[in-house]
Amino acid sequence: MAEEECSLKVLLEEKDREIAALKCKLAQLEKSHAPALELHGKVTPLTPLRAKPALSNEDIMRYSRQLLLPELGVKGQLNLSKTSVLVVGCGGLGCPLAQYLAAAGIGRLGLLDYDEVELSNLHRQVLHGEENQGHAKALSAASAVRRLNSTVECIPYHLQLSPENALQLIQQYDIVADCSDNVPTRYLVNDACVLSGKPLVSASALRMEGQLTVYNYRGGPCYRCLYPLPPPPETVTNCSDGGVLGVVPGIMGCLQALEVLKIASGQGSSCGQQLVMFDGLGAKFRSIRLRPKQADCAVCGENPSVTRLVDYETFCGSAATDKCRKLNLLSRDQRITVKDYKSILDNSDPHLLLDVRPLVEVDICHLPFSLNIPLSNLEERKSEQIQLLQEKISQLKQQTAGDCRPPVFVICKLGNDSQKAVQVLEKMSGSEVDSITVKDISGGLMAWAQTVDPTFPQY
């Protein structure tokens, strides 16, 4: 009798284990049936985000370490779950931001980016992987976020934010995070947030510096209150020409996530009238206390002149992208193609090749026979460098049997700075240095790598 009881108990335990395993398997299957991520190419109306009545046991376990914080608690967590956030730009700022918002259990994440993943993004845009190269950034970010927390609703938008679609999109979200990489988009997002009354958590980063402010929040200023005019396009440096250390936007994106979470949970942001600056070199933070919004602001002031979205590329004089602009400063006879230059080399025609990039870029790659004098040194007429240039011109004159205007070709990365340098050198020719014939090599070293020497590195 006791023996039969015992074996029944063993059998029952076995069956219980089987049932548990089946339940687990079913749950996993159900999860994998979550709707596939659909890439949105345009703005469509979203269903309203429903508030959870209570946290599930799984929620409690997942968020337990933050539920323990009196600053968040169950109420704050439930608030997060009913908040939607639009992330404008899935790059160096947007990646860490989206990652922490999803991990913390935000309700809905709109992930907007027009670009595809490139190898040169991976050092800072940490949601994307090597296998995502060439894929839409919005989709790549959404799939990474989904792996982290499948309960967060993710909407990837593969589109360029424009005056036509911005209001419709932004109106559907509770909080907007500006993680963009260019000036026109920053003014567009600002104006759209002011016009639709949404708080704008804005961060930016370049080289070793970062900035963070929450605009249009509880009577605080908007972006235009601080910067009524956009910077002249020629003074704007972006990450593709100025460089950026990946961890710097990482830090700023994390700070941005912190402020979004404080607003979404109901705690409130402390950056509404504060400009936080991060100096990566000194590892220092500094905050500037701002004033309330300006009565004379063009968009959030008392008599606004901007009452609907305008053309921001015209307003800023630049395109809504961080890709380099191509300048056209010279006439056709002042420029040669990289192929023309290749034949000059092949013919061993005597000439001087002047590389006007900064030293840090010359260290990355250069043509072995070039003379390096950075554009800034030419513009400032640094005497040692001008002397060096004159020596090279004299040597060249000897080779060219007294050619009274020996040829100097100027090269840089993409062919913008080299055009500026040609203009400077033409002014110097015949006065500050001997007379020369100066020409720009169109498209620079990147064109050289693309059309003449595929083994030459691109950056």
Add this chain to the structure above:
Amino acid sequence: MCVLCVVCVLYFAQSADLTGVRGEESVAVPTPISSQDLWTLLLRRHPRLSALQRRVVLAVRQQYVAIGDHLLTLEDGDEVAVVPPLSGG
């Protein structure tokens, strides 16, 4: 009556490129001075800063000041910061 004091000016982002000043610069400034005159004084030292006119935050003792008639009373060692926006991300 007008007194001179020496303030410490910090240039951030693009303003560091335009002025060529990395780190801080000591500048003798009369006090009291209007924020407009303070800005003009910085422009005289670094004419290339004019590219940032109306496109920059000027802060004194880590507080935003609108560039205008607003009168500032400065003391030796006060921090003046020139902060243009960064747009990268």
